[in-house]
Amino acid sequence: MTAATPATPALRLVAIKKAFGATRALRGVSLEVAAGEVHALIGENGAGKSTLMKVLSGAHAADEGTMELGGHPYAPAHPHDARLKGVAMIYQELNLALHLTAQENILLGAESAKAGWIKRRQSRERACAALAQLGHESLDLDRPAGAFSIATQQIIEIARALLTKPKVLIMDEPTSSLTQADTELLFAAILRLRTQGVSIIYISHFLEECRRIADRYTVLKDGETVGTGAMKDASLDRIVTLMTGREVKDLYARRAHTPGDVVLEVRALASAPRLKRAGFQLRAGEIFGLAGLIGAGRTDLLRTIFGLDRREAGEVVIVGAPAGKATPRSRWAQGVGFLSENRKEEGLMLTQSIADNITLTKHATFGRLGWINGRRQRAAAQRWVDDLRVKCRDAAQPISQLSGGNQQKVAIARLLEHPARIFLLDEPTRGIDVGSKAQIYELVGELAAAGKAVIVISSYLPELLGLCDTIGVMCRGELVTIRPRAQWSEADIMRVATGAGGGSNEQP
16 A cells, blocks of 8 residues: 555545444544544544444444545455554553563564564564654563553553554543643654654544644534534634534533532541541532642542541531441431542442442332332433433443443432432543533532532533632642632632642631
8 A cells, every 4th residue: 555645635534324223323424634643533422433433443334435544445344454454543441461561462463473483582672663653662561561550551552553553543532541741741652653644533522632632623423524624723612512512601501509508517637648638618509629630639538528538637527417437338328429530440330230320329228128129220210311311222221331421420310319418529520521511510500509519529620610619729638728719710720739829728
């Protein structure tokens, strides 16, 4: 295959259609990616991004439409065929054998061999060359992959993809589990690949990242291409409007609510190793935001309040509830609900149904003598499925089959079904699309309007400023400043979070 000329796109998709039974996942998607270009593919969950990438990477065959790679017809029979032809995909969930070394993972299934014998020296040289492309030639090839950070594991995964010398590299939500520092390292690797002529399709819900790293963008909605162009010419407001059909100002539509009496009081709370000191009051009908850098102790604070982490010092008072040992069981009984930032490993039972997940904390109310009345359980869960507009077949569907945004709605539905009166929400919109975020913002506003008390941890500052009544900022394990939302700006929050000044407790 000859290389694409500057006038020939590295990749061209025209009117791609794909249906699964009566479901039309792709209704006519067109996309062009130039050689050496980072192209952002943007859209809500369910817009068709995953299906399109599976067609492109050979996992699915298109029903209609054409694809070209470097100006030549392209129709991969399967993912391995796609890689051989020059298209490699790196999924959001990394696919490494963590007990094998970095070198073994990079070369897995692609070792240099002759007559059944692996050529170790040549194989190692190829692994080193792949890492050198990413600027990581010093990485310890003999160390188990599981001993590296998530960011370095991602570098190993990219290096494996580079062995086949791809012309197009697809990256699905590559920064969803990375710190800001690790994200910077990944961006450096992406820019290095771009200078080498590799085309990159970058899928992310973080629009600010897309704006920063991508040259051009394409927006999908309901299985169709609804917009494309140069990223430098597009505003984030315009992209959000294309994705959702609504203006950005409508994302944080605030419901009228007035904070009432104190329902939770935290006094000088500490928990080893990160949480050193935190104190605040939370009122009924209040949305209290927690900002801070990763590792500042935000999650530790909520986990200690809920009884998941051991309290080393201080006190947590749930007003109107009897004092006693803090455990998750006792907190549920007191009307406190906790939403974990890690829904896949802590927040949900992925092998169980939607109904099982929603009713998890109150199974005893749906049966007798250890037997659950499935009809009553599903009926109760279905009410929340309908109220929260969860996109699914019904409440009996396995939750693993839902998109991230719909999984998050189910996790929140559990707190509503229990029911909770104090909501501890840790990164409630992480890894979900803009449309689902807007629905969760609306729900949080409704909770406050109904007199519920809500604590929200978020690393996305516009979210806190648009949603919360009060914002507290944590720095190095301490809750150092609390102010009404109107007294904060993004710059102010970052100054306090980084220890650059402005720390004073001004909670009303």
